[in-house]
Amino acid sequence: xxxxxxxxRGSHSQRLQMLSxxxxxxxxxxxxxxxxxxxxxxxxxxxxxxxxxxxKVIPFAEAQEATADMPADMVTDANALTSYSRxxxxxxxxxxxxxxxxxxxxxxxxxDKCAIDQERSRLQNENNDLxxxxxxxxxxxxxxxxVTEAENPLFAINGRTGVAVPAPVSxxxxxxxxEGNAVMNQTAMMQR
Numbered sequence: 001x002x003x004x005x006x007x008x009r010g011s012h013s014q015r016l017q018m019l020s021x022x023x024x025x026x027x028x029x030x031x032x033x034x035x036x037x038x039x040x041x042x043x044x045x046x047x048x049x050x051x052x053x054x055x056k057v058i059p060f061a062e063a064q065e066a067t068a069d070m071p072a073d074m075v076t077d078a079n080a081l082t083s084y085s086r087x088x089x090x091x092x093x094x095x096x097x098x099x100x101x102x103x104x105x106x107x108x109x110x111x112d113k114c115a116i117d118q119e120r121s122r123l124q125n126e127n128n129d130l131x132x133x134x135x136x137x138x139x140x141x142x143x144x145x146x147v148t149e150a151e152n153p154l155f156a157i158n159g160r161t162g163v164a165v166p167a168p169v170s171x172x173x174x175x176x177x178x179e180g181n182a183v184m185n186q187t188a189m190m191q192r
Contacts, residue, residue, distance in 0.1 A: 047105070 139146070
């Protein structure tokens with residue numbers, strides 16, 4: 001009898017230990033779910049502040065407009081499959097439409113993000129081009145060791161620019177060159 005009581009007490013203590021471990025795991029899991037739910041509610045509140053007036057007033061408008069062009073028998077069948085969620089008008093919202101507003105907003109935000117990324121890339125390329133133009137300009141107007149060692153079309157020593165100028169292609173003929181100032185002086189003299 002005594003050994004039977006010891007075995008029964010041992011089995012009860014094991015069951016109590018297992019129950020305590022399971023209860024602790026359940027409490028931990030419920031706390032995680034509670035934190036997740038609180039996080040979702042906080043994000044929902046933040047999202048609500050960013051909604052337009054139309055979205056605040058009629059959150060399921062597009063889902064209801066989709067059923068407006070359905071035949072009457074299909075609408076009644078769809079209404080028979082409703083759950084506990086109701087729109088602002090009191091009409092039931094189908095279970096598959098619960099996340100429509102979320103996905104619509106998510107897709108809109110994703111498209112905005114893609115457009116912003118493309119614009120950022122375009123502006124980055126434009127910025128790089130403008131930096132290269134500015135560097136070339138500053139190199140052209142400044143005198144330092146980097147500029148003097150590199151080819152610079154604006155830097156001339158003894159009439160030489162240091163930039164290789166391609167020879168004019170003329171097929172062996174001499175091309176006459178007339179300076180612009182000389183032409184202007186001659187035209188001014190002819191007009192007197």
